[in-house]
Amino acid sequence: MKKILVxxxxxxxxxxxxxxxxxxxxxxxxxxxxxxMLELPLSQVDALSQHSELPEAMFFMKLAHKKFEQTMSQDYLDDVVVHETVDFNQTFTGIKNTCKEHGIDLIIMGSHGSSGFKEMFIGSNTEKxxxxxxxxxLVIKNEHENFKIDNFVFASDFKNDNKETYRQATELAKAFGAxxxxxxxxxxxxxxxxxxAKARIMDFIKDYDFEDYSISIYNDESVEKGILNFSHIIGADLIGISTHGRQGIAHFFNGSISEDLVNHAKRPVVTFKI
Structure with missing residues (x-):
């Protein structure tokens, strides 16, 4: 967790x-x-990249820099190394490019809750x-004065998921002490x-030495409701799920469970690519 993209x-x-x-x-x-992200028309992006003094593009650049300065002045960023980055691509492309360019380990995004990312990232960019x-x-819903993760729910069918997602989950759990x-x-x-179910879970985790875990089989009307209700009952601090298009656990969850959880869960959610 050496490089975090926000x-x-x-x-x-x-x-x-x-x-x-x-x-x-x-x-x-x-x-x-x-x-x-500055989602300017392509013609303006090309002009700006050629050092044009295009008024509209320059205005948005200066506005973004001013907001960066205001953000950087916050006390909670004292003693933290923060790199300011502006990208002219579409949101998803910009995030993907930044991750590759800088070797990002974790993305942390803010969300409104019931309306999900759509207030911040419009349309299909969110899903991508x-x-x-x-x-x-990692999707954050609320303000956390002290972000502490003790109980981390990792929901899966333990069949279609790539086991790499569990390795990533255990690495996060170790970092959080959860x-x-x-x-x-x-x-x-x-x-x-x-x-x-228990035999399937034990086979799924057998190659990993992470020992601080419990196994729960929970019955509910739907997988999404089961995850939300179970997490509420144990007072979970974080929900983890795997996702990748319509494959793996996303297919098992009848489609958009990852997006639904991101939108409906009141607690933080972390997703892992299968």
């Missing part, structure tokens, strides 16, 4: 994400890449970031016996 539109939700990133940076000696980001994406609650949600349409 996309920002300078909203309160983005600031909540940045505050969490700052706490993690101070704890782990990380650097933060603060990314603002959550589904296909090469690194874990216990992982391995959760299998049973539904009427996809019923599995407890013995079968």
């Amino acid at each position: 996309p920002t539109d300078f909203s309160k939700q983005a600031e909540n994400a940045l505050q969490v990133a700052a706490q993690l940076a101070k704890k782990h000696g990380s650097e933060i890449y603060l990314l603002h 970031v959550v589904r296909t980001a090469e690194v874990p994406v 216990k992982i609650h391995l959760l299998f949600v049973n539904t009427a349409s996809n019923f599995v016996t407890t013995a079968t």
Whole structure:
């Protein structure tokens, strides 16, 4: 967790994400890449890249720099290395490019809650970031004065997921000093016996030496409701799920479970690419 990317539109939700990133940076000696997207028409981007004094493009550049200065003056960023980055690509492309260019380990994004990222990242950009980001994406819903993760729910079918996602989850759990609650949600349409589910989970985690975990088989009307209800019952600090298009666990969850959880969960959610 040495390099953290925080996309920002300078909203309160983005600031909540940045505050969490700052706490993690101070704890782990990380650097933060603060990314603002300027989605200008291509003709203006080309002109600006040629050092044109195009009034509209220059105005937005200066405005972004002013907002960066205001953000950088916040006390919670004291003693944190923050790199200011402005990209002219579409949101998803800019995030993807920044991750590759700087070797980002974790993306932290702010969200409104019920309306999800759509207030910040319009349209399909949101789904593309959550589904296909090469690194874990941590979604922050609220302000966290002290971002502390003790109980981390990792929900899976423990069958279609790539086991690499669990390795990434254990690395996060170690960094947070958290216990992982391995959760299998049973539904009427996809019923599995407890013995079968437990055997599947044990086979899934057998190659990893992470020991601070528990196994839970939870029955509910849907997988999403099961994850949310179980997380509420145990007072989870973080929910982790895997996602990649319509494959793996996303298919098992009947489509958009990752996006639904990001939108509906009241607690932080982290997604891992399969």
